[in-house]
Amino acid sequence: MPMKAFFSPHHAGHRPSQTFRHGRIVANRDLPTRAENILTALRQDGHTLLNAAPHGMTPIAAVHTPEYLDFLEQAWVEWRKIEGASEDVFPYIFPVRGMDHGYPTSIVGRAGYHMHDCWAPIGEHTWAVARDSANLAVEAAEHLLKGERAVYALCRPSGHHAFPDMGGGNCFLNNAAIATQHLRRSFGRVALIDVDVHHGNGSQGVFWRRDDVLFVSLHRDPIDYHPYFAGHAHERGEGNGLGFNLNLPLPARTSDDAFLAALETACTRIAAFQAEALVVSLGVDAHEDDPTAGLAVTFNGFRRIGARLAALNLPTVLVQEGGYNMDTIARCVAGALAGFEGRETTAA
Template sequence: MQVFCSPHHAGHHSSRFIRHGQFVESRDTPARADRILDALRRDGHTADEARPFGIAPVAAVHTPEYLAFLRTAWVEWQRIEGASAEVFPYVFPVRGMDHGYPTSVVGQAGYHMQDLWAPIGQHTWDVAIGSANLAVAAAGHVLDGASAAYALCRPSGHHAFADMGGGNCFLNNAAIAVQYLRCKLGRVALIDVDVHHGNGSQGIFYDRDDVLFVSLHRDPVDYHPYFTGHAQERGRGAGLGFNLNLPLPVRTTDAGYLAALETACARIAAFSPDALVVSLGVDAHEDDPTAGLALTVEGFRRISARLAGLGLPTVLVQEGGYNIDTIARCVAGALAGFENRESAA
């Protein structure tokens, strides 16, 4: 399988974020992508950089105001006397009372970021654009006739809405890949297997019937992102019935997950899409520090094998996974499962 990667991903490296009221070390380290790439090369995959596709595929998903904010936020923040080295929002809109758009970067940061888990550094914009570009390249490779392609995106994207980031995400790489495929294809399905609900992806496609969004994740009743990912969220307007959430109990194992995956695959098959995009998070692994679900490397292999069984042109986009000792084996196993072979990684 063709792998698209970028050597510049390490330019974005947030030193910390806020969890439980404390500054803690960020889990989204450059080593995540480096370990994955090393494993995939050992496993025989061809890994290449992507040609630039420009801003158009990104602008087809994200609003002009949000893109302008991401591009300029760090520079504007540094003009504030005594400001932190990275952009940290600290004033957020009150629900139902966001009737104006602020001119100050302080207000814009709260308007465009949903949490304190995505600080913006000097190179975040360039790296986020590069990450999205990989997803576009993978989608383009599939449009050119490949059966599948994988984008080693970092930062991840599935928590990014059209006008808002968070959860280590700035641009929604998977949604950008979906929209790029839609330029030439009629219907596209997006399935998210990250341990967290893909709230940004759901938000982007919630009113649409040309894109089916399916997410399997730990039940958000007591887990990030808390406010979305519940089974009753089925879409809105034209999109009603084209959103399927399958929340799972804490520490669900391979067997329970694969049973839920059958429901997801049946819905995808009924939708009859022309292509599939997979938000491939591997933080559902039993040893991941997110402690949500309890999948194994073999579980990820079987998940991808089942998705391959749908027989659709497929773009796989990297999302979460934060155990440095297991992430590479999980991803390599998933790609091997998709190709119906064993992994040597």
């Protein structure tokens, strides 16, 4: 029987119309259609689609700082008080390296302090929708704690670029990290693997000094690709976390066999870590036709990725991350879930 899938009917309240790319204001790729298309495919494949029970702020506050959560809650209202301000919150001044010791009171300064790029505009309903998205990940983790073997959370907005006190890259709350931390209530050692085309820099930041969580990321090499400043192979963690962070950067346009070879390395490390549970940041923007143009994984490649992760035989939460081709995202996700469950998908 297909796994349970959790979603929020309120996700469409977050609908940023614009973003900043290559010096120009352009259309934002994080459209509500992304989730709607996935929902259609999940229904076709017979998944049980469920809303999540409310879990409050405690699981979110276990990962994110009070200052940052207060900023997200207040940002849009405070921004709109500025005469002539844009409809959405867009940071435009950022801390200088080594000179970030003060904490501004102005919303302009706070926006730059708490956002690491211009790719996560905050609208009127963004805070509420981001909370709902994180709540889906907590609900999925709760079902694992109650004995489910695999659960999918259709989180939108995504989360893996969100640090404890910073958002960016279309991410505000780190859904996968929140699920991982929640699983630590019962599981001593949890692995978090990220297969999005972009490095999960926020997730790495959350667990950088931890030895109870193994973070592994497969992604396009950031030497010339977002997020540029994190995701390199030499980044291994720090303090107690040294050796509990594994980055597997891949050359541009890497396709199925090379990606799966890197995934084999990742799974070997997860097995050696003796993880008791697994969280998957399931980005599908590594697809060959995704507009991010980073890697070249095929539909069958995502099915194989799902099957290999299932072979770890761990209780697993799969959390939705990126994927921006409206014609391919649903089939990629459905294929990964079907591969995980060892069945066929009917999604076209």
